[in-house]
Amino acid sequence: MNKKIGGLAGVIAGETAICTVGKEGLGLTYRGYDIRALATSSTFEEVAWLLIYGQLPDRRELQTYREKLMRLREIPAILKQLLEQIPLHTNPMDVLRTACSVLGMLEPEQNTHRAEDIANRLIAVFPGILLYWYHFHQSGNRIHTQSDEETTAGHFLTLLQGDKPNPEWRHVLDVSLILYAEHEFNASTFAARITASTESDFYSAITSGIGTLRGPLHGGANEAAMELISRFKTPDEAERGVRTLLENKEKIMGFGHRVYKISDPRSDIIRPLSQKLSEKAEDGYLFAISERIEALMWQEKHLFPNLDFYSATAYHFCKIPTFFFTPLFVISRITGWSAHILEQRRDNRLIRPAANYIGPASRTYPLMTERA
Numbered sequence: 001m002n003k004k005i006g007g008l009a010g011v012i013a014g015e016t017a018i019c020t021v022g023k024e025g026l027g028l029t030y031r032g033y034d035i036r037a038l039a040t041s042s043t044f045e046e047v048a049w050l051l052i053y054g055q056l057p058d059r060r061e062l063q064t065y066r067e068k069l070m071r072l073r074e075i076p077a078i079l080k081q082l083l084e085q086i087p088l089h090t091n092p093m094d095v096l097r098t099a100c101s102v103l104g105m106l107e108p109e110q111n112t113h114r115a116e117d118i119a120n121r122l123i124a125v126f127p128g129i130l131l132y133w134y135h136f137h138q139s140g141n142r143i144h145t146q147s148d149e150e151t152t153a154g155h156f157l158t159l160l161q162g163d164k165p166n167p168e169w170r171h172v173l174d175v176s177l178i179l180y181a182e183h184e185f186n187a188s189t190f191a192a193r194i195t196a197s198t199e200s201d202f203y204s205a206i207t208s209g210i211g212t213l214r215g216p217l218h219g220g221a222n223e224a225a226m227e228l229i230s231r232f233k234t235p236d237e238a239e240r241g242v243r244t245l246l247e248n249k250e251k252i253m254g255f256g257h258r259v260y261k262i263s264d265p266r267s268d269i270i271r272p273l274s275q276k277l278s279e280k281a282e283d284g285y286l287f288a289i290s291e292r293i294e295a296l297m298w299q300e301k302h303l304f305p306n307l308d309f310y311s312a313t314a315y316h317f318c319k320i321p322t323f324f325f326t327p328l329f330v331i332s333r334i335t336g337w338s339a340h341i342l343e344q345r346r347d348n349r350l351i352r353p354a355a356n357y358i359g360p361a362s363r364t365y366p367l368m369t370e371r372a
């Protein structure tokens with residue numbers, strides 16, 4: 001098949017009332033609200049509520065929701081034992097995928113009153129799962145997975161760094177979780193919807209999403225971008241290195257997008273935050289390297305950074321290890337996946353497309369004795 005028409009590019013694969021990507025100008029909206037307004041004025045928990053329940057919470061609903069998420073942070077003992085068996089060198093995305101599956105057995109959907117409660121449970125418990133596994137294998141510590149932090153961003157940083165989080169880092173992480181929360185029919189959301197369309201359970205649909213997000217063409221791009229940026233010590237060195245990669249027809253991770261054609265509005269929001277963090281960071285020179293790569297990619301390929309490119313340095317300057325970048329994407333995107341699973345279920349029809357057959361023409365089956 002022609003590459004340009006492959007990959008379902010431009011195909012309308014269903015209806016949604018959750019999000020628009022690139023529809024109003026270059027924009028992105030969640031339930032009709034512009035991402036710039038949400039990133040400036042809301043918090044991740046507010047956005048999670050908006051996506052899952054369909055409207056913005058009032059002050060009391062938001063406070064109750066935050067308290068609810070805080071109560072849902074405890075990890076079942078059996079899951080803790082399992083996390084202790086998983087080796088440290090495992091990809092953290094595999095840890096989350098497996099943990100999600102295990103939770104589906106320990107707390108099955110048929111025991112849950114409302115599907116929304118599973119979404120909330122996963123948002124609340126995933127940071128603890130990831131960091132319980134990490135600290136146990138790093139230092140043998142069985143950390144408490146509760147914290148006083150009301151926000152998911154603050155909770156994650158507290159469990160990771162073991163201290164009250166730096167307020168600027170907490171703010172940047174909170175904004176980034178808002179930016180990563182939802183993006184219409186991207187690959188992982190579509191995978192989650194396909195699973196939901198078979199009337200499978202909520203956990204299976206989320207597990208499909210995690211497995212799909214893991215790839216470097218999707219969620220894994222933020223880690224790949226960091227790996228690229230940190231190869232270089234100066235902008236000139238970065239320019240030479242990226243030119244060579246382009247000459248070798250390699251893809252530069254964190255650039256390009258299937259839907260956006262001129263810029264990614266989320267990049268415009270995370271970029272200045274990364275720049276500000278770089279001013280205080282010991283390896284803040286990485287920001288100048290990113291800027292040079294951005295300029296070169298535009299000049300040579302007319303490609304712009306997507307959310308993953310400047311998120312990489314923003315996370316790095318918050319002292320988050322690179323292998324947690326894609327898992328953070330998961331923690332945020334559970335909200336979008338959940339909204340889509342609920343929407344798919346409300347008006348479900350099995351998603352089962354057709355294929356254009358390009359194999360051999362119909363032929364006679366030869367008996368074993370007739371084969372050469």
Ligand code: COA
Pocket residue numbers: 007009216217218219221250251252253254255256257258259301303306307308
């Ligand atoms: N670096 C270098 N070239 C790129 C590129 C990148 N990041 N992204 C696209 N291109 C080039 C392709 O090589 C291709 O060139 P060609 O026509 O000469 O073969 C052309 O642009 C179209 O790319 P294609 O991969 O067919 O576009 P797509 O719509 O299928 O892919 C992405 C979209 C996002 C998968 C793609 O841009 C990409 O792989 N980006 C890097 C991974 C990434 O950042 N993913 C996160 C997305 S939010």
